[in-house]
Amino acid sequence: MNVLIFAESSEGNFKKAVFEAVSYGKQVAEGGEVVALCASAQMPSDDVLASLGTYGANKVLKSAIQEDRPAAMADVLASAAKEVNAEVIIVSNNYNGKSIAPAVAVALDASIATGVISVPDTANGFSVKRGVFSGKGFGHVALNGAVKVLAITPNTFAIQEGGSHASVSDFAASIGANAYQVKSSSIDKVQGKIPLTEAELVVSAGRGMKGPENWGMIEELASLLGAATACSKPVADMDWRPHEEHVGQTGITIKPNLYIAIGISGAIQHLAGVSSSKVIVVINKDPEAPFFKVADYGIVGDAFDVVPKLIEAAKVLKSAQ
Amino acid sequence: MSVVPDTTTKVTFTDNNTKFNTAGVQYIINPYDEMSLTRALELTEAQGGTVTVIHVGLADSEPSVRKALAIGAHEAVRINAEASDATLVAKEIANWAADKEFDLILTGRESIDYNGGMTGGLLAAHLGLPFVNVVSKLDINGGEATAVRDIDGGKETVQVMLPFVASAQKDLTEPRIPNMRGIMAARSKPLTVVDPGGASAKGQHQSYEMPPAKGAVQLIEPDNAAELISILHNEAKVI
Numbered sequence: 417m418n419v420l421i422f423a424e425s426s427e428g429n430f431k432k433a434v435f436e437a438v439s440y441g442k443q444v445a446e447g448g449e450v451v452a453l454c455a456s457a458q459m460p461s462d463d464v465l466a467s468l469g470t471y472g473a474n475k476v477l478k479s480a481i482q483e484d485r486p487a488a489m490a491d492v493l494a495s496a497a498k499e500v501n502a503e504v505i506i507v508s509n510n511y512n513g514k515s516i517a518p519a520v521a522v523a524l525d526a527s528i529a530t531g532v533i534s535v536p537d538t539a540n541g542f543s544v545k546r547g548v549f550s551g552k553g554f555g556h557v558a559l560n561g562a563v564k565v566l567a568i569t570p571n572t573f574a575i576q577e578g579g580s581h582a583s584v585s586d587f588a589a590s591i592g593a594n595a596y597q598v599k600s601s602s603i604d605k606v607q608g609k610i611p612l613t614e615a616e617l618v619v620s621a622g623r624g625m626k627g628p629e630n631w632g633m634i635e636e637l638a639s640l641l642g643a644a645t646a647c648s649k650p651v652a653d654m655d656w657r658p659h660e661e662h663v664g665q666t667g668i669t670i671k672p673n674l675y676i677a678i679g680i681s682g683a684i685q686h687l688a689g690v691s692s693s694k695v696i697v698v699i700n701k702d703p704e705a706p707f708f709k710v711a712d713y714g715i716v717g718d719a720f721d722v723v724p725k726l727i728e729a730a731k732v733l734k735s736a737q
Numbered sequence: 738m739s740v741v742p743d744t745t746t747k748v749t750f751t752d753n754n755t756k757f758n759t760a761g762v763q764y765i766i767n768p769y770d771e772m773s774l775t776r777a778l779e780l781t782e783a784q785g786g787t788v789t790v791i792h793v794g795l796a797d798s799e800p801s802v803r804k805a806l807a808i809g810a811h812e813a814v815r816i817n818a819e820a821s822d823a824t825l826v827a828k829e830i831a832n833w834a835a836d837k838e839f840d841l842i843l844t845g846r847e848s849i850d851y852n853g854g855m856t857g858g859l860l861a862a863h864l865g866l867p868f869v870n871v872v873s874k875l876d877i878n879g880g881e882a883t884a885v886r887d888i889d890g891g892k893e894t895v896q897v898m899l900p901f902v903a904s905a906q907k908d909l910t911e912p913r914i915p916n917m918r919g920i921m922a923a924r925s926k927p928l929t930v931v932d933p934g935g936a937s938a939k940g941q942h943q944s945y946e947m948p949p950a951k952g953a954v955q956l957i958e959p960d961n962a963a964e965l966i967s968i969l970h971n972e973a974k975v976i
């Protein structure tokens with residue numbers, strides 16, 4: 417089947433999630449055409465675009481838009497899908513992908529699934545596996561539309577290289593009157609730190625840290641490991657830490673390779689946001705803390721004693737690398 | 738507004754893992770929808786207007802719809818259809834809303850049960866309205882709104898003219914809880930049940946599975962804390 421992938425660029429480059437999406441698309445296509453589309457106001461160079469061939473794209477379409485608005489990207493993606501007769505359209509399950517996906521689905525009268533964590537099972541119709549109940553289960557959803565829009569979960573699918581260079585061509589799309597109705601007045605990006613939603617390693621801390629003045633060691637450990645920092649809800653509610661660090665049911669859902677939870681009890685609402693992490697480490701002075709039940713590694717001990725030791729060991733490891 | 742299992746629900750599946758086990762489950766207003774509702778009330782209290790709650794669902798969700806009236810919504814409408822997927826829900830709401838003149842339509846960022854996060858965007862597309870996703874701040878001044886939305890790696894402040902659709906993220910406001918007066922007042926507020934327009938679903942959850950069981954935790958003595966770093970490096974290979 418023909419597959420179209422939304423290749424989201426950021427400052428003229430592609431992030432890892434795009435390589436994952438193209439590799440995924442190649443698998444889904446099963447020999448059909450794999451087309452990647454980049455709709456951006458800051459278009460990557462043709463070389464960068466063509467490099468998507470490495471991950472399996474046959475063709476890369478580029479479409480310059482006036483401003484990087486999700487509505488404009490959705491218009492371009494939907495018209496490209498018609499142009500290439502795409503049966504499956506793939507976006508990343510991130511904020512931008514999830515802003516675009518529904519508009520594309522309506523334009524194409526397509527089925528839609530978000531939080532997708534499997535390649536489609538086409539043995540009997542078309543179904544994909546996705547996370548449901550905030551990490552407490554998985555569901556298999558059968559999609560009956562002729563066209564399907566899939567938002568795939570980042571850090572889930574392997575990047576597969578081995579393809580060749582893709583052809584790059586311009587794509588002129590019809591952009592609707594609504595595309596630029598939402599105007600951006602300012603963007604506030606996390607500076608000098610790894611954004612939590614993209615982090616592969618996360619060091620997180622909770623009320624066990626006693627107060628905001630004690631986060632120095634959390635930040636030091638995170639920076640030595642190259643990790644982002646996160647926190648539990650009460651910590652954000654008390655303004656010990658910025659709100660965008662709050663993970664869990666009512667915060668951000670993350671799926672890093674490593675999640676280190678320090679002084680966090682492991683309430684069910686907290687686990688909802690982090691339980692899909694590949695490796696979970698828990699440091700808590702209470703051996704009965706529920707978090708230990710979902711942990712791979714744990715230390716029953718006082719954070720104020722344990723964390724400095726981890727920092728020392730991380731320094732040693734870093735200097736050896 | 739969607740109605741979902743309480744956040745402390747222990748999730749299990751029945752009928753050979755083809756159904757969510759609703760036995761003993763308490764239902765609540767989706768947390769993000771509580772925030773939308775409260776913000777809508779704050780805006781109308783300051784600037785005039787009314788707040789309508791719309792829910793697609795069967796009669797068993799009516800207690801939560803009543804609760805929304807008790808929190809302060811002026812009226813509620815229930816479209817009497819099973820909310821089998823977001824495609825159906827958004828289409829039903831769009832059909833119903835098409836001939837009404839709302840200045841603002843708020844949804845939640847996602848329902849905490851199926852975590853789809855699609856209904857708001859689908860609805861906006863059906864109605865041909867601008868859509869602002871994952872909004873943690875929303876102010877309206879005359880015919881224009883200013884909103885702060887989450888973007889990958891940060892936040893963006895945007896301006897948009899009314900009417901539009903936005904989806905609520907935490908921090909939008911502190912949700913209100915109903916008081917006795919609100920509960921009494923809710924009894925005489927209109928809760929209209931309307932027939933569905935016949936939209937069909939485009940996705941069906943057919944089976945479920947539990948997350949794989951975790952093996953027992955490997956404990957490291959606090960005195961040997963440094964060992965953790967080498968395990969993560971050599972054994973787990975994550976750092």
Ligand SMILES: Cc1cc2nc3c(=O)[nH]c(=O)nc-3n(C[C@H](O)[C@H](O)[C@H](O)COP(=O)(O)OP(=O)(O)OC[C@H]3O[C@@H](n4cnc5c(N)ncnc54)[C@H](O)[C@@H]3O)c2cc1C
Nearest residue numbers: 622623624648649664665666679680681685686701702719
């Ligand atoms: C509707 C709803 C939604 C919610 N959403 C979220 C959410 O999204 N995210 C979230 O995190 N929570 C959420 N919660 C709150 C959740 O139920 C818990 O209250 C919260 O996660 C607890 O945070 P905590 O673990 O930091 O604090 P606590 O529960 O107070 O735990 C602190 C832990 O630190 C340990 N500790 C104390 N001192 C030390 C020390 N010196 N060294 C080591 N360990 C120490 C203690 O043993 C304890 O286990 C939600 C609740 C509700 C009702």
Ligand SMILES: Nc1ncnc2c1ncn2[C@@H]1O[C@H](COP(=O)(O)O)[C@@H](O)[C@H]1O
Nearest residue numbers: 738793820844845847848853854855856
């Ligand atoms: N059955 C429903 N009736 C009314 N609104 C709904 C319904 N389901 C979802 N919504 C709205 O859409 C938002 C996102 O839901 P979802 O797309 O299911 O994750 C929810 O927070 C609600 O505001």
